[in-house]
Amino acid sequence: MNEYTKEELEEALRAINSTIMKCEKVLPKLKQGTSQHTLLIRRIKAFHIATSLIKKALGDK
Template identity: 75%
Template sequence: MDSFTKEDLEEALRAIASTISKCEKVQPKLKEGSPQHTLLIRRIKALIIASALIKRELGLD
């Protein structure tokens, strides 16, 4: 696995946080149970996991 600088990880964390926010804003507009809604929920969950892993790597947890 490649090594990432602290700055790389911090930038990725900001991008992930922004994407989570955008996804959460769209979520109420999608019909619950639709494929798009399910995909969005799974995407948000994956981004939250990625964020937690980056925070752990940075020692922020």
């Protein structure tokens, strides 16, 4: 697995958190049940998982 510096992980975390906020802002504008709505929900969940993994990696260092 690739090794990343603490700074790289922290920057990735900031970028992902920013993207999550933008996605959550758009979500109410999409009609429930549409493919765009479902995709955005899944994308937000994936970003939350990525955030958790990055935080775990930062804790291990």
